[in-house]
Amino acid sequence: MRISILIAIAIASTACGAATPAPSDPPPVGQGPTAGACKSVATFTSSAAPQLQQDGCAGCHAGADAPATAAFNLTNLGKDNTAACSQALRDVNLANRPQSAIIQAAAGAQAHKGGKVADTQAFTNALLGWINNE
Numbered sequence: 001m002r003i004s005i006l007i008a009i010a011i012a013s014t015a016c017g018a019a020t021p022a023p024s025d026p027p028p029v030g031q032g033p034t035a036g037a038c039k040s041v042a043t044f045t046s047s048a049a050p051q052l053q054q055d056g057c058a059g060c061h062a063g064a065d066a067p068a069t070a071a072f073n074l075t076n077l078g079k080d081n082t083a084a085c086s087q088a089l090r091d092v093n094l095a096n097r098p099q100s101a102i103i104q105a106a107a108g109a110q111a112h113k114g115g116k117v118a119d120t121q122a123f124t125n126a127l128l129g130w131i132n133n134e
């Protein structure tokens, strides 16, 4: 639904201005100005990373599934957590932390090809243990 709305807007906005180049694909939900260095690699490493590893997120998000890795990149998880943290931060919404895509895709209302984790509360708490420090 959201993507079709964006496509409709994109089509509408190019229809009247012939010189306007078509905008590129909309960025994934959650991606945006928050991308950058983490403030708290320490809590990413102690709280979020073990949960992401326990729930097998890297099985798809560390290269095995290209669309998954493009949407949410965990190739550095457990190898270089500073880099992994700043990549994960792209799916964090600092204006509304519980609504971050990283939480909503795996444990909330957002549609997700990877499905939901078994214990959504434990996952949410572990992720917020990091995200609330960003």
Ligand code: HEC
Binding pocket: 028, 029, 030, 031, 052, 055, 056, 057, 058, 059, 060, 061, 065, 067, 068, 071, 072, 091, 101, 102, 103, 105, 106, 111, 112, 113, 114, 115, 117
């Ligand atoms: C079976 C493969 C698979 C697993 C396991 C998986 N994912 Fe995904 N994930 C995908 C695919 C494919 C996409 C891109 C399409 C979509 O959003 O559904 C995606 C997208 C995402 C996104 C991007 C959503 C957005 O709006 O930008 C996030 C965040 C995410 N996954 C988090 C996770 C987390 C956290 C875990 C572990 C709890 C996980 N995924 C496990 C396949 C997987």
